[in-house]
Amino acid sequence: MKYVSTRGSTPKQSFEDVLLSGLARDGGLFVPDAWPQMSAEDIRALAPLSYAEIVTRIVRPFIEVELVGDADLARIVEQAYSGFRHPEIAPLQQLDEDTWVLELFHGPTLAFKDFALQLLGVLFDHVLGQRGERLTIVGATSGDTGSAAIEACRDRANLDIFMLFPEGRVSEVQRRQMTTVTSENVYNVALRGTFDDCQDLVKAMFADHPLRDLLGLSAVNSINWARVMGQTAYYFVAAARMGAPDARLSFFVPTGNFGNVYAGYVARQMGLPIEKFVVASNRNDILYRFFDQGDMSITDVEPSLSPSMDIQISSNFERLMFDLMDRDGAAVAAAMQAFRAEGSLPDSARLSADAKGLFLAQRLDDEETLDVIRSVHDDTGMLIDPHTAVAVGAARKTPRDGTRRIVLATAHPAKFPDAVEKATGIRPALPPHLADLLERPERAETLDNDFQTVRDYVVAHATARTAS
Numbered sequence: 001m002k003y004v005s006t007r008g009s010t011p012k013q014s015f016e017d018v019l020l021s022g023l024a025r026d027g028g029l030f031v032p033d034a035w036p037q038m039s040a041e042d043i044r045a046l047a048p049l050s051y052a053e054i055v056t057r058i059v060r061p062f063i064e065v066e067l068v069g070d071a072d073l074a075r076i077v078e079q080a081y082s083g084f085r086h087p088e089i090a091p092l093q094q095l096d097e098d099t100w101v102l103e104l105f106h107g108p109t110l111a112f113k114d115f116a117l118q119l120l121g122v123l124f125d126h127v128l129g130q131r132g133e134r135l136t137i138v139g140a141t142s143g144d145t146g147s148a149a150i151e152a153c154r155d156r157a158n159l160d161i162f163m164l165f166p167e168g169r170v171s172e173v174q175r176r177q178m179t180t181v182t183s184e185n186v187y188n189v190a191l192r193g194t195f196d197d198c199q200d201l202v203k204a205m206f207a208d209h210p211l212r213d214l215l216g217l218s219a220v221n222s223i224n225w226a227r228v229m230g231q232t233a234y235y236f237v238a239a240a241r242m243g244a245p246d247a248r249l250s251f252f253v254p255t256g257n258f259g260n261v262y263a264g265y266v267a268r269q270m271g272l273p274i275e276k277f278v279v280a281s282n283r284n285d286i287l288y289r290f291f292d293q294g295d296m297s298i299t300d301v302e303p304s305l306s307p308s309m310d311i312q313i314s315s316n317f318e319r320l321m322f323d324l325m326d327r328d329g330a331a332v333a334a335a336m337q338a339f340r341a342e343g344s345l346p347d348s349a350r351l352s353a354d355a356k357g358l359f360l361a362q363r364l365d366d367e368e369t370l371d372v373i374r375s376v377h378d379d380t381g382m383l384i385d386p387h388t389a390v391a392v393g394a395a396r397k398t399p400r401d402g403t404r405r406i407v408l409a410t411a412h413p414a415k416f417p418d419a420v421e422k423a424t425g426i427r428p429a430l431p432p433h434l435a436d437l438l439e440r441p442e443r444a445e446t447l448d449n450d451f452q453t454v455r456d457y458v459v460a461h462a463t464a465r466t467a468s
């Protein structure tokens with residue numbers, strides 16, 4: 001298996017290159033040059049397997065055997081999911097007659113990002129150990145991604161991680177999930193600035209080539225192919241549990257960067273019979289406008305009750321676009337350039353029409369989101385988080401079509417206690433392993449929003465430079 005860039009002017013790469021470099025040099029995203037295929041028999045054979053066994057089968061064709069042998073891969077996957085707190089890893093709960101919720105929040109940080117990042121962390125460490133190299137991960141976060149990345153990298157022998165977050169601008173639970181991790185290779189930086197300032201500093205560090213080489217800078221952001229791969233597996237798991245390939249299925253996905261729903265699309269390209277994906281958006285509805293009205297134009301990002309979906313430019317969408325444009329990298333590059341320059345995607349009506357058979361979209365505002373949280377609690381006793389509620393609401397707005405409907409629950413309700421309490425009057429409790437989170441000591445370095453200051457801090461603490 002080789003990987004090509006969605007912008008077409010990077011030579012084909014191995015999984016190893018794609019894992020370690022993240023983004024292609026031409027600015028594109030990596031995708032496999034062909035989709036591995038699972039036959040109906042292969043899919044039927046998944047049903048009795050454990051979560052880790054299914055993941056191992058799904059990701060095997062994407063990773064060279066010379067890089068990770070079969071025994072190592074099974075061990076890596078086993079280790080990646082060993083920190084999840086539910087025996088089924090991703091359990092299904094029935095919501096009503098034809099709707100199920102797939103709980104993707106039993107990982108260490110209570111959000112679905114753990115599924116991809118836990119696997120990525122172990123894979124990185126394995127590959128780096130084999131190469132005798134160390135890497136320095138730097139990232140900026142406004143919430144969920146930071147803690148999931150830290151949990152994935154903590155205590156790994158060949159990695160240091162530096163996470164920048166805007167001081168005073170992330171929720172207390174989100175901050176504490178980062179700052180209470182006291183592993184020696186984890187550095188939390190509370191920046192006197194905004195999330196955009198954090199992101200600009202990280203970009204400036206990557207643009208500083210001497211620094212990049214000195215420290216072996218790398219990222220674990222959502223454009224890394226390995227993250228998509230790690231998420232594709234739970235679509236197979238859920239489908240197998242629901243009777244695939246002999247059942248008709250549709251998925252409802254709370255969407256921001258388009259990484260989660262794209263992973264489902266990959267499962268379908270691999271042969272999993274999924275009839276429909278419903279992209280669920282909050283008031284930041286650029287994807288809704290694309291799929292529903294054939295228009296993709298950027299507006300301002302507005303804060304909502306589902307902050308992890310407060311996004312206007314969904315980076316992984318480019319991967320779908322690549323297929324919608326018949327894998328013509330030059331055409332994708334030109335379209336993305338126009339999109340960035342003009343704020344509107346050329347030819348989006350045609351692309352949207354091509355996507356329509358498979359993708360639908362729905363949108364919920366904050367009021368509707370609270371109504372869904374309330375009514376799900378009234379009807380079933382379940383507490384759901386606001387991101388999950390947007391997808392449940394999307395399912396309610398979509399006419400039933402005889403498919404079994406699977407809604408992805410992307411965060412634990414206790415991660416967003418204010419919204420849940422506002423809707424139901426009940427403040428959801430953190431699960432036992434985090435119950436004392438609010439009492440644990442915190443560790444973070446507060447730094448000024450100044451490139452030299454942050455650069456000096458990273459250079460002084462990263463251990464990669466001494467190893468090389």
Ligand SMILES: *Cc1c(COP(=O)(O)O)cnc(C)c1O
Nearest residue numbers: 255256257258259260308410411
């Ligand atoms: C990141 C995130 C999303 C959005 O997922 P994408 O892959 O970016 O579309 C939805 N819900 C939660 C809780 C998240 O953390």
